[in-house]
Amino acid sequence: MIYSLYIISKAGGLMYQKDFNEGLAHLTANEYLVFAGTFHGVHAITSKISPVRNSTSSGLEVLEADSFKLYCFQTLTGTKFLIIADPTHANIDLVLRRTYDVYSDYVMKNPFYTPEMPIRSELFDVNIVKLIKQVGG
Amino acid sequence: MSQASRASVMSSATDIRSIKRVSIVDRNLNKTRGLEVGIGAFAFLFSEMLQYAQKRVHGIQDLERKLNDFGYRVGTRLLELTVWREKNNKRETRVLGILYFIHTTVWKTLFGKQADSLEKSTEHEDEYMISDNDPLISKYISVPKELSQLNCNAFLAGIVEAILDGAQFPSRVTAHSLPQDGFPLRTTILIQLDKEILQREEQLK
Numbered sequence: 001m002i003y004s005l006y007i008i009s010k011a012g013g014l015m016y017q018k019d020f021n022e023g024l025a026h027l028t029a030n031e032y033l034v035f036a037g038t039f040h041g042v043h044a045i046t047s048k049i050s051p052v053r054n055s056t057s058s059g060l061e062v063l064e065a066d067s068f069k070l071y072c073f074q075t076l077t078g079t080k081f082l083i084i085a086d087p088t089h090a091n092i093d094l095v096l097r098r099t100y101d102v103y104s105d106y107v108m109k110n111p112f113y114t115p116e117m118p119i120r121s122e123l124f125d126v127n128i129v130k131l132i133k134q135v136g137g
Numbered sequence: 138m139s140q141a142s143r144a145s146v147m148s149s150a151t152d153i154r155s156i157k158r159v160s161i162v163d164r165n166l167n168k169t170r171g172l173e174v175g176i177g178a179f180a181f182l183f184s185e186m187l188q189y190a191q192k193r194v195h196g197i198q199d200l201e202r203k204l205n206d207f208g209y210r211v212g213t214r215l216l217e218l219t220v221w222r223e224k225n226n227k228r229e230t231r232v233l234g235i236l237y238f239i240h241t242t243v244w245k246t247l248f249g250k251q252a253d254s255l256e257k258s259t260e261h262e263d264e265y266m267i268s269d270n271d272p273l274i275s276k277y278i279s280v281p282k283e284l285s286q287l288n289c290n291a292f293l294a295g296i297v298e299a300i301l302d303g304a305q306f307p308s309r310v311t312a313h314s315l316p317q318d319g320f321p322l323r324t325t326i327l328i329q330l331d332k333e334i335l336q337r338e339e340q341l342k
Binding site: 105106109110111112120121122123124 | 177180181183184185187188191277278279280281284289
């Protein structure tokens with residue numbers, strides 16, 4: 001089961017947040033922004049430090065807890081896609097990549113979208129919901 | 138490097154050279170297979186066109202007019218090219234003939250499929266409608282609420298208008314969103330023919 005999706009811009013701003021299941025605990029609008037900013041910072045730190053000599057780190061990719069798993073996928077341009085899912089859910093990598101597909105189609109090709117700004121695109125919403133349903137939200 | 142991969146590098150290098158040698162103006166106009174434009178490339182280009190237009194207009198109607206103008210420039214060229222590609226071409230002199238030509242041939246050239254319907258208005262003698270259930274031009278476009286009147290297929294309306302004009306059927310062409318069950322993006326291109334065309338049709342009967 002997939003709980004929610006976050007998209008964080010390369011500057012650490014929250015561009016998109018959506019929950020896919022009823023009955024999830026919510027944060028206030030401000031706390032979501034703080035969460036995005038904090039995660040952005042932590043990700044930056046984890047991509048800088050690595051115990052292995054002369055290696056480049058991809059940064060934080062999975063955060064595991066008892067009740068959920070958080071997956072992060074950073075694109076080449078620095079946009080981060082976060083999915084919070086049930087710990088048993090398999091193949092989130094694929095979901096993240098397909099989310100990126102939908103994002104590049106319905107957000108980046110939309111003439112009314114300003115890069116780095118919050119995403120308000122009807123077709124993106126529709127297609128994300130469709131995708132999550134397909135993979136068993 | 139293995140033999141095979143070196144060979145592939147060399148062949149791709151010659152590919153690039155042969156593409157460069159045949160410039161777009163030297164290409165055979167009849168050869169269309171494999172030369173289609175990717176929808177992504179088109180979407181980005183159209184997106185830039187729209188943003189460019191948006192900076193230079195006041196209001197939605199003005200923007201639609203500008204998109205229509207853009208389309209008009211495409212349409213005049215497209216008419217010549219399509220008619221030339223149709224081998225056993227004849228000049229369309231009747232309204233239904235030219236509308237059917239747009240509905241099938243032009244749509245296929247542009248989008249690789251026919252339009253979904255061609256109807257005559259029941260209320261007005263001079264009105265015809267061509268509808269597309271899933272228009273390619275606005276496939277990735279979500280119009281914000283404050284511009285909800287806007288239909289980006291004004292560009293397509295411009296193309297159709299130019300084709301009709303070029304074929305001596307002057308008319309006014311506009312695009313309208315008419316969502317239907319299962320087809321939320323359905324768009325209708327409304328064609329209002331000039332009076333003189335109807336008179337000419339009478340004579341031709």
